[in-house]
Amino acid sequence: MKVLVTGGAGFIGTHLVERLLNEGNEVVCVDNFTLGKQENVDKFNENSNYKFYKIDINDTEAFCKELENEEFDMVYHLAANSDIQKGAKNPLVDYNDTFMTTFSVLEFMRRKNIKKLFFSSTSAIYGNEVGKMLTEDLGGLLPISYYGGAKYASENFISSYAYMNDLSVMTFRFPNVIGPNLTHGVIYDFVKKLQANPNELEILGDGTQTKPYIYVLDLVDCIIHMTKDIPSGVSIYNVGVETATSVTRIADIVCEELGYENVKYNYTGGNVGWKGDVPKFQYNLDKIHATGWNANYTSDDAVRETVRYIKNK
Ligand SMILES: NC(=O)c1ccc[n+]([C@@H]2O[C@H](COP(=O)([O-])OP(=O)(O)OC[C@H]3O[C@@H](n4cnc5c(N)ncnc54)[C@H](O)[C@@H]3O)[C@@H](O)[C@H]2O)c1
Numbered sequence: 163m164k165v166l167v168t169g170g171a172g173f174i175g176t177h178l179v180e181r182l183l184n185e186g187n188e189v190v191c192v193d194n195f196t197l198g199k200q201e202n203v204d205k206f207n208e209n210s211n212y213k214f215y216k217i218d219i220n221d222t223e224a225f226c227k228e229l230e231n232e233e234f235d236m237v238y239h240l241a242a243n244s245d246i247q248k249g250a251k252n253p254l255v256d257y258n259d260t261f262m263t264t265f266s267v268l269e270f271m272r273r274k275n276i277k278k279l280f281f282s283s284t285s286a287i288y289g290n291e292v293g294k295m296l297t298e299d300l301g302g303l304l305p306i307s308y309y310g311g312a313k314y315a316s317e318n319f320i321s322s323y324a325y326m327n328d329l330s331v332m333t334f335r336f337p338n339v340i341g342p343n344l345t346h347g348v349i350y351d352f353v354k355k356l357q358a359n360p361n362e363l364e365i366l367g368d369g370t371q372t373k374p375y376i377y378v379l380d381l382v383d384c385i386i387h388m389t390k391d392i393p394s395g396v397s398i399y400n401v402g403v404e405t406a407t408s409v410t411r412i413a414d415i416v417c418e419e420l421g422y423e424n425v426k427y428n429y430t431g432g433n434v435g436w437k438g439d440v441p442k443f444q445y446n447l448d449k450i451h452a453t454g455w456n457a458n459y460t461s462d463d464a465v466r467e468t469v470r471y472i473k474n475k
Pocket of ligand 1: 193
């Protein structure tokens with residue numbers, strides 16, 4: 163297959179591009195390096211099945227024009243703002259990089275008659291549904307972050323484009339993804355803070371925020387597994403792990419792995435890290451497990467592996 167990967171120079175995108183190339187696909191990668199890095203994708207340059215375009219996908223016309231001579235069997239759309247805290251400071255960030263990138267991709271697919279799409283959505287679309295088991299068919303969703311709102315708006319636009327243009331779409335709603343090449347988030351913050359001061363660690367909230375963390379290679383396995391044969395219409399899956407890890411537990415693992423003892427934790431208080439943060443949620447994973455896929459890493463394992471990666475880097 164010849165595939166387009168948007169956001170392919172980013173954290174998850176880099177792993178996906180690698181797997182798609184290893185599976186013998188021709189891969190065209192698009193990124194504007196907002197958060198992705200040239201060095202992440204340099205290693206693919208020697209592969210004759212790989213091509214890169216630096217394009218800002220928000221500019222629908224420029225994006226369509228730049229790629230007008232390329233033909234694709236499928237698009238993996240990963241480009242988005244992945245930094246929810248950055249988006250919380252300026253709603254335009256998610257309007258542009260999370261919603262408009264999706265619009266541009268859909269419009270490109272319509273004009274080029276491309277029928278297959280993978281979309282990377284998020285647990286953030288569910289909003290703050292405390293105590294509810296989150297299933298894919300839950301209605302009346304009220305996202306609380308601009309990021310969650312822009313992803314949910316994207317899912318809705320995808321639904322209409324899918325109906326109007328006979329698309330086959332695989333949408334994954336995943337929780338925090340961690341592993342090699344991670345660029346930001348709680349683990350990164352803790353490592354940086356501890357390197358600056360190994361005696362004390364500031365923890366946002368009260369440390370009880372508890373979420374599932376999926377290891378990036380588990381997620382990529384699942385993407386490959388589920389996009390081999392996409393049914394017509396829109397298929398939506400929660401993809402994650404059954405286990406969850408609290409922020410305090412992450413701090414413990416980071417301290418253990420970096421060899422820091424007797425660190426004093428200073429909690430900023432409240433049960434959320436920042437406004438728009440969803441402190442706890444519980445995914446129902448029955449639908450994805452029924453396909454035969456299961457994650458290999460628990461949340462704690464994924465955190466530990468990620469800290470080891472950052473340490474060795
Ligand atoms: N990492 C997570 O925990 C997580 C969780 C749920 C969903 N997701 C989704 O998965 C996808 C990949 O996330 P990631 O963690 O690899 O993030 P990332 O920031 O590393 O990757 C996103 C890539 O998109 C690129 N990009 C952003 N705006 C662009 C634009 N206008 N034009 C071209 N390129 C643009 C960035 O430069 C970056 O390389 C995103 O859609 C994200 O929302 C991530």
